[in-house]
Amino acid sequence: MGGMDVGGGIAGKLWNKFRSESVFVNYTPFFVCLAAGNLSADSFHHYISQHVHLLNAFAHAYELAEECADDDEDKKAIRNLRKYVQAKLKSHDSLVREWGFELPEERSLTNATVKYTDFLSATASGRIEGERVPGKLATPFEKTKVAAYTLGAIAPCMRLFAFINKEIQALLDPNDSTHIYKKWIDHYCSENFEAYAFRIEELLDTLSISLTGEELDVIEKLYHQSMRLEVDFFSSQPIIQEAVVPLSRTLDPAVGGELSIFCDFDLTCTAFDSSAILAEIAIITRPKADPDGSETQLSRMSSADLRSTWDALSAQYTEEFEQCVESITTTKTAETFSYEGLCEALEQFAHFEKAANSRVVQSGVLKGLNQEDIKRAGQRLILQDGCKGFIQKIMKNENLTAAIHVLSYCWCGDLIRSALSSAGDLKALNVHSNELSCEDSTTTGEIIKKLESPMEKLQAFNNILNNRDKDGQHLTVYIGGSVGDLLCLLEADIGIVMGSSPTLRRLGEQFGISFVPLFSGLVAKQREVVEVGSSNWKRLSGTLYTVSSWDEIHAFILGSSS
Structure with a gap:
């Protein structure tokens, strides 16, 4: 304070x-x-x-x-x-x-x-x-x-x-x-x-x-x-005078002004990681026998075995993730922003994430989950304070042409859709993530893999942007908080880092990225309006803005919450 x-x-x-x-x-x-x-x-x-x-x-x-x-x-x-x-x-x-x-x-x-x-x-x-x-x-x-x-x-x-x-x-x-x-x-x-x-x-x-x-x-x-x-x-x-806030007022719908908001899901929208939630559903529901009796409890992993399998997978993930970060950050720190160097380094994360997902599939921990249980868990998922309110306001704002896209490594798009369903009309909310393969509303244990690396996230991000009207006045905002978001954060007009991931910051600084608190960044931009005559946001500037709450994002993009 x-x-x-x-x-x-x-x-x-x-x-x-x-x-x-x-x-x-x-x-x-x-x-x-x-x-x-x-x-x-x-x-x-x-x-x-x-x-x-x-x-x-x-x-x-x-x-x-x-x-x-x-x-x-x-x-x-x-x-x-x-x-x-x-x-x-x-x-x-x-x-x-x-x-x-x-x-x-x-x-x-x-x-x-x-x-x-x-x-x-x-x-x-x-x-x-x-x-x-x-x-x-x-x-x-x-x-x-x-x-x-x-x-x-x-x-x-x-x-x-x-x-x-x-x-x-x-x-x-x-x-x-x-x-x-x-x-x-x-x-x-x-x-x-x-x-x-x-x-x-x-x-x-x-x-x-x-x-x-x-x-x-x-x-x-x-x-x-x-x-x-x-x-x-x-x-x-x-x-x-011209002001840089709220961002929505700087876009004129009359000339095709459109705002595209992208955000990560785990630990950006949520307070907890979704993979742990899916594992917990599997552990809690596992002892139940199938209603048709085709599969007895004995032929499936017990709840205790499942927990120890999941704990081992989690421990291996954490250890290898840290090794990945270590191997990248021991190299020489770039003196200026190096996008190419970052892309090269993130290739290691791509191999690591794909290998980790394959281990999860092979372990069978995601087998036998009921879709209804997944949806119920999604509805009970705790979202970060202010996240739901912001999404609702964006969707209801008649003076703004805006689209919201969630880009996530989450294994189950249904979990995301269910968690965000209370925020409003899901037609206006686009979820891009992996999915759990199902037969008769029960998961097979396979993951339908769509987004497993920073590059695949960026590819999805670019595909969405390429489908927009080419003549309009567009602005893109990406909100994320993990290493997998780095490329999208930098490619957006405005990249906003939620929370304080030390790994994200350490990796970013290794490649010359500056992290600026959003409010001080906006004050600097406002000075630019007078000095330069405009406040154009630039992609790949090497500057990312940090916030500690969704209220800051809400206040910046939409202004007053009332």
């Missing part, structure tokens, strides 16, 4: 729970342009004018909260928070000038600002959706509850602001005096502002101590709602 201590009370717990929402604020055109130092003055002035309305709403909410608090110390603490905001409002004009900006003329409130200020006012007045707060707050305790609710609605805004500005500050050169928003960013990264955010959180923790579980749930809802309103507030800031 960038060195921020949010404490261990409810404020800290809620920030950690909903912190992923900060991604959707960070990746707004407003903050990407601001971080790049080329947000237009008019956009910034508009933001400042709306921000003043928010500061007034915070001051009013504090005033009502102070009246509700029944403890003198708490009243004093709330009063001090209000004084801080009032001082900010008084010095606002001189502060904005000091930052080097002209003051904006008075502007009317936008819808997003109205929603936010109304929410703060309603909460501080005890009008809380789904919570039965009496019309007249009769007892001191009922009033104290409202004071806690009010702090719960304010706390995320200040923490979010401190957090995002620290994220941006980390990308800036401390000696760069040309960045026009640096003073503004520094102000929100100051110890003074950090201390203010922490005081709010401390007070929220104090006011929450005597609340019931139900009342703490209300605070959680208010905290989350406040985060969502913050996302809407920054997403709705008007940007009059």
